[in-house]
Amino acid sequence: MASLELKGVRKSFGSTAVLEDVSLTLEAREFIAFLGPSGSGKSTLLRIIAGLENADAGEVWLEGRRIDQLPPGERGVAMVFQHYALYPHMNVRENMAFGLKNARVPKAEIDRRIADAARVLEIEQLLDRKPGEMSGGQQQRVAIGRALVKEPKLFLLDEPLSNLDAALRLRTRVELAQLKQRVDAAVIMVTHDQAEAMTLADRIIVMNDRTIQQVGPPMTIYSRPANRFVAQFVGSPAMTLLAAELVPGGDCARLKIGDGTIVETAIARNRLPQDATLRLGLRPEAVRVGSRDAAATEATVELVERLGERTIVYARLSDGQAIIAEDNGDSRVKLGDKVRLIIDGAAAHVFDSQGTGYHGAVA
Amino acid sequence: MTSQRDWRGLLFVAPFLALYSVILIFPLLRGMWLSLYQVDLFGAGHFVGAGNYVRLAHDPIFGTSLLNTFEVALMIVPALTIFALLLALSLNRASGSAAIFRGIFFSSAVLSVTIVTLVWRFVLAPDAGLLGYLASALGLQPLPFLSDEHLVLPALAITTIWWSVGFPMLLFLAGLQQIPDEIYEAAALDNAGRWATFSHITVPSLRRTVVLVVMLQTAAQLQLFGQSQLLTAGGPSGASRTAVLFLFESAFGRWELGYASAAAEILFLIILAVTLTQYWATGRATAQSDAG
Numbered sequence: 001m002a003s004l005e006l007k008g009v010r011k012s013f014g015s016t017a018v019l020e021d022v023s024l025t026l027e028a029r030e031f032i033a034f035l036g037p038s039g040s041g042k043s044t045l046l047r048i049i050a051g052l053e054n055a056d057a058g059e060v061w062l063e064g065r066r067i068d069q070l071p072p073g074e075r076g077v078a079m080v081f082q083h084y085a086l087y088p089h090m091n092v093r094e095n096m097a098f099g100l101k102n103a104r105v106p107k108a109e110i111d112r113r114i115a116d117a118a119r120v121l122e123i124e125q126l127l128d129r130k131p132g133e134m135s136g137g138q139q140q141r142v143a144i145g146r147a148l149v150k151e152p153k154l155f156l157l158d159e160p161l162s163n164l165d166a167a168l169r170l171r172t173r174v175e176l177a178q179l180k181q182r183v184d185a186a187v188i189m190v191t192h193d194q195a196e197a198m199t200l201a202d203r204i205i206v207m208n209d210r211t212i213q214q215v216g217p218p219m220t221i222y223s224r225p226a227n228r229f230v231a232q233f234v235g236s237p238a239m240t241l242l243a244a245e246l247v248p249g250g251d252c253a254r255l256k257i258g259d260g261t262i263v264e265t266a267i268a269r270n271r272l273p274q275d276a277t278l279r280l281g282l283r284p285e286a287v288r289v290g291s292r293d294a295a296a297t298e299a300t301v302e303l304v305e306r307l308g309e310r311t312i313v314y315a316r317l318s319d320g321q322a323i324i325a326e327d328n329g330d331s332r333v334k335l336g337d338k339v340r341l342i343i344d345g346a347a348a349h350v351f352d353s354q355g356t357g358y359h360g361a362v363a
Numbered sequence: 364m365t366s367q368r369d370w371r372g373l374l375f376v377a378p379f380l381a382l383y384s385v386i387l388i389f390p391l392l393r394g395m396w397l398s399l400y401q402v403d404l405f406g407a408g409h410f411v412g413a414g415n416y417v418r419l420a421h422d423p424i425f426g427t428s429l430l431n432t433f434e435v436a437l438m439i440v441p442a443l444t445i446f447a448l449l450l451a452l453s454l455n456r457a458s459g460s461a462a463i464f465r466g467i468f469f470s471s472a473v474l475s476v477t478i479v480t481l482v483w484r485f486v487l488a489p490d491a492g493l494l495g496y497l498a499s500a501l502g503l504q505p506l507p508f509l510s511d512e513h514l515v516l517p518a519l520a521i522t523t524i525w526w527s528v529g530f531p532m533l534l535f536l537a538g539l540q541q542i543p544d545e546i547y548e549a550a551a552l553d554n555a556g557r558w559a560t561f562s563h564i565t566v567p568s569l570r571r572t573v574v575l576v577v578m579l580q581t582a583a584q585l586q587l588f589g590q591s592q593l594l595t596a597g598g599p600s601g602a603s604r605t606a607v608l609f610l611f612e613s614a615f616g617r618w619e620l621g622y623a624s625a626a627a628e629i630l631f632l633i634i635l636a637v638t639l640t641q642y643w644a645t646g647r648a649t650a651q652s653d654a655g
Contacts (some may be wrong), residue, residue, distance in 0.1 A: 052548050073554025085545035089567040098563065099553030146549075 002061075003028050003186035004049065004154055009058035011044055018044050020210045023057070031180050033197035036207035043158060045207070046190045050079050050156050063153050069133045073102065078147035079156040083163065084139045086131040086146070092118075093127045096146045103150075113149040121145050121184065137168045148183070157189040161196055175195040176200055194234050198222070206230050228355040231281050235276065237312055240287070240323045241351065244280040246272065252360075253350065255280050258319035264345040266360025273352050281349035281357070287325035289313055289333055290342040299323060301337045315339060398625035414623035425626060427601055428609035429633075431516065435605065436584040438520035439527075444576050448569070451535030452561075465536070472529030476589030483522040484509075484594065509595055512602030518602055522590050527583070531576045538572035539565070548584040574645045576640055585634050586587050607629045 004026040011019040020043045026032055034042035048054040049060055051072035060068040067075040078099075086095050092115060100110045105299055118124045121141045131139055140160070147155055160176065161169045180187060191197050197204045198218040206213040206221060206229075214226035225231035231239045247262055247267075253269040257264050257280060258293040265280075272278070290296050299315035302322075311331035315323050325341050327333055350358040398415055402408025419425050450468055454461045471479070486493045487508040495505035508518040542565065552559045564575075588607035591597055597604030597612070604612075606626065612624035 050548075050552060052551065072548075072551040077552070079549070079552050081545050083543070083545055083548060085543070085549040087546060087549070087564065087567075089570070094615075098550075098555070102554040102556070102559055146553075151551075237586075 002026060003030060003063060004046075004188070004313040005061040006045075007059040007061070008047075009040075009045065009048060009055045009060070009180055009235070011048060011053065011055050017210055018171075019048075019055075022212055024205065024215070026186050026188070026210065027202075029186055031187070031200060031202045032192045033201035033204045034188065034207055035192070035194060035204050035234070036213075037192060040189045040207040041210050042060065042205075042207045044202070046156050046188060047077075048156055049154070049188065050077055051075050051163040069340040076153040077156055078150040078152035078154075079158065080140075080143045080147050080160050082159040083350040084131070086142055088131050091128050091130050091135075092123065092142050092145070095142060096149050099146070099150050110149075113151070114145075117145040117148040120148070120179070136163055136165075137172065140164060140172060144179070148179075151185075153185050154210060155185055156185065157187065159190055159192070161191070161193070173199060194236065204234075206233065208233070224359045225281075225349065225357050227357050228279070228281075228351045231349060231351065231357060235283060237284055237314075237324050239349070240282045240284075241279045242282070242321050242323065244278050244350075246274070246278060255348075255350065257297075257317070258321050259297055259317045261343070263348055265344050265348045265350060266346040266351055267348075267358050268361075271358055272350060277352040277353045281351055282323070283347065284312055284324045284326040286347035287323060288342045288344070289325050289327040289331065290340045296340040296342045299325075299339055299341050301333055301335055301339055304331070304333055304335060306331070313339065313359075315341065394624045394627055397621050398628050400621040401619075402621045404620065408621060411582060411621070415622050416629070418622065419625055419629065424601060424604070425606075425609055428597075428604045428606045429630075431602070431604055432585055432587065432606040432630075435516050435519055435523075435603075436581060438517060439523050439584045439587075440577060440580045442520070443524045443527060443531060443572065443580055447531035447576065448535050450528065450532045451539055452565070454532075455536055455539045465532075468532055469529035471526055474526065476526070477593060478651065479522060479526045480590055480593035483518075487522075487594075488516050510598050510599050515595055515599065516604040518591055519587070519594065523584065523587065526582070526590070531580065534572055534576055535569065540570045542568045554649060566609075574641070578641050581641065582634050582638055585630070585637065594606070 002025050006024040007023055009019055009022040010017075010130050019143045022041075022045060034045060036042045044053060048055045048068075051067070051070065055068060056069070058064075059066060062076055064078075067077075087098065090098065096114050096117065097110050100113065105113075113125070115124075118127055121144060123138065123141050123145060126134060126138055126142065131142070134142070140163070144160075157176075157296040161172055164172055169224065174197060176189075180200070189196070189200060198221075201218060201251055203216060204213050204221045208229050214221060214230045216224075219233050221230060225234065225239075228241065228263075232241070242257045243264070247254040247256050250264070251269060253265045253280060254339070255263055255265060263280060297317060299317050301313055301315050303314035303323045304312075309329045311327040311329060311333065313325045313327055313331070313333055315325060317323055325339075333339055346360055348360070352358070399410060399412060400408040401411045401414065405651070454465050454468070474482075484492070489505040489507045489510070492505075492508075494508070498505040503603060506514060508514045547560065552566050555563065566655045586607050587605045589610065591603045591605045591608050592611065595603045597608050607630070610623040610626040610630070613619045613626060
């Protein structure tokens with residue numbers, strides 16, 4: 001059975017529309033990430049599901065029950081807030097027990113659930129502390145614990161890792177992934193961090209500009225972006241987009257970029273709109289820095305980022321267009337160098353003037 | 364004070380220190396000194412040691428005035444605190460009408476005690492007052508608020524609450540606005556009803572404000588003076604004479620400055636003791652609840 005279903009959800013604040021006709025179905029026990037920039041409407045959507053905002057139109061269903069008219073506490077959802085929102089005057093045990101007491105769960109059951117959650121999250125030694133006496137990471141665990149003990153049908157995580165330092169964020173990310181295996185519920189996480197979304201989610205919902213841009217598993221989002229926004233938002237560094245024009249001939253589309261180089265893509269020629277202004281999309285790993293004599297296009301290096309296992313090369317083609325390429329970790333490329341770039345046409349993407357993406361056949 | 368820098372620092376606080384010394388420290392010490400003398404405005408007076416204090420201990424009028432003070436403070440402080448909190452809760456919203464009502468409820472706080480007592484005289488007077496008129500209209504006997512010794516302290520308390528509610532209300536409003544929305548959202552998701560939210564989220568979050576309001580108001584109401592002097596002049600038969608009114612009468616009615624100073628010292632020590640006790644008690648309560 002479907003876990004969560006959104007049907008035609010709309011929301012405006014005053015005259016500003018923030019969500020337009022959002023529909024979505026979650027599978028049981030699915031981990032979904034709402035990924036998008038600030039102001040894309042993802043947090044509003046989460047709050048509508050939680051009942052903290054009312055949608056102007058549309059329906060929210062959870063496990064076959066319509067919940068959009070229920071108060072937040074009766075929806076069977078639990079939320080982990082960005083700033084944790086722990087009750088400052090209650091200790092950890094009381095924080096976790098509060099919701100259960102309100103729901104009139106028997107005392108023995110409350111104790112059992114708190115003990116279980118505390119063991120899983122390794123916060124047993126913190127149960128008598130107050131939020132003010134704990135680190136951010138510990139408060140985060142308590143906030144997750146408070147959601148866990150409610151045994152909800154759906155977990156809502158609002159930017160759960162954004163307040164943690166880099167090391168703790170990585171650790172918590174791993175723990176969230178492990179936690180996901182334990183809970184018998186669907187999870188929705190709002191994030192603007194694509195690495196979080198890619199590593200944790202079964203499916204990513206990319207949001208921008210009031211609407212869902214693309215829904216799909218992380219690798220599909222990455223390798224077959226539906227449009228220019230998704231292509232540029234997901235992936236770091238961002239995909240290079242070059243103005244290109246279609247060259248006649250062949251089954252697969254061949255595109256000529258500004259400096260005259262012709263790239264042979266794996267995209268069927270007849271799928272592309274014939275007269276449109278096209279853009280060629282290239283992930284850094286599809287553009288390799290090659291040896292001097294390789295048959296390739298030439299570019300001038302403007303910036304080199306050495307990441308250890310690989311090197312990112314920001315370069316400029318002879319016609320002035322910027323391009324991002326990748327080289328080995330031990331690359332000797334330096335600023336101002338003229339390098340030859342080998343473009344892997346089979347991995348190239350094409351976007352039409354509407355921004356719609358076209359990709360080669362799945363390898 | 365060894366280096367030059369320390370002296371320069373002292374220069375900055377010197378104006379305040381000078382003012383503080385002249386209008387607070389000096390009168391305090393001077394009052395203590397005066398309380399050991401029998402003195403009026405005209406003579407040098409003579410040293411009586413603890414004489415004034417012994418006399419006060421046996422003065423039934425002073426004793427009654429202290430009891431009246433405690434009684435009226437006990438009527439005012441809890442009621443005022445609760446009333447101010449309820450007002451703040453109902454006016455803690457962004458609407459325009461709430462802003463207007465906040466202004467109205469605060470406006471009484473800017474009035475002088477003279478105006479306040481005048482207003483309440485019009486309300487409380489049994490023959491021509493508002494309450495008397497209402498009682499007559501309902502066919503009831505008007506209550507003689509200002510001339511019945513059992514009703515005069517409640518009348519004083521009501522007047523004071525009406526006058527003083529604005530500032531505590533403001534403190535509670537500030538306290539309410541410090542509570543993050545997220546906490547209330549978390550409570551909503553935790554299925555907390557209105558009462559659970561109020562008693563488990565709002566009230567505990569306002570605890571420091573409550574302590575502040577109670578301490579400030581206790582210290583203020585133990586010094587209640589103007590209302591009692593202007594509304595009833597301490598009457599009927601001393602039933603509304605407060606401690607400060609007693610020492611005012613001693614000092615500026617009978618010109619017994621030493622005796623009045625001794626009464627002032629005792630009141631000072633009482634207020635200090637009450638405030639310190641409250642401080643200690645809330646500190647202990649906080650420590651206990653913090654320890655779980």
